[in-house]
Amino acid sequence: MSGFYDRGKTISFRLPNDTPESVLSFLNELKEVEGRNFSRKLATILFEGILNKKEATEDIILTMPASLTKEEQEVLQNKITKRLLGHVIYQMITQDSPVKKENSELHERKEELLFETSAVHNRFAKSMFDFEEE
Incomplete structure (x- = not known):
């Protein structure tokens, strides 16, 4: 015992x-x-x-963009607030929401940008590697 x-x-x-x-x-x-x-x-x-x-x-941990006051922290600790935020986040992730669509498009665009260069970069690279033969 x-x-x-x-x-x-x-x-x-x-x-x-x-x-x-x-x-x-x-x-x-x-x-x-x-x-x-x-x-x-x-x-x-x-x-x-x-x-x-x-x-x-x-549980998930979300980083707030700014410090919260004590009153705001208390509001977030409320069980009802937690449930509501949980439902909102769940809907954003699982449903075809604008946020999910935007994240998908951003990811596709990010992969396109991995090898994309501008004219300025191209000229700079050409000037750096365009050696005259001696």
């Missing part, structure tokens, strides 16, 4: 050697801000992560 966890039981663990610097900075800042409540706050973060992991079916 001692191997099982129960309320009030202590959990200790080591941070892996490859822990990202951003995580270490976050933990150090949290310790400084929370002081004696550090463990309680860390436990809350751990529980939220575990619950989110249990609820998640397939």
Whole structure:
């Protein structure tokens, strides 16, 4: 029975050697801000992560183009907002949407551009490699 966890039981663990610097900075800042409540706050973060992991079916990480305010971050953390964004992204990817069509056309055009050169490039190359025979 001692191997099982129960309320009030202590959990200790080591941070892996490859822990990202951003995580270490976050933990150090949290310790400084929370002081004696550090463990309680860390436990809350751990529980939220575990619950989110249990609820998640397939997660993706999206990089936002700019920093969000605290209020905007809270809106994104709302379950309804997450579901709506998930549905919108799913529809964009699976349906024949303008975004999917544009990405497809961009990919085709990108492959065409791999070997395309302009007249300026052609003249430059010709001048560089047009040697007079001695």
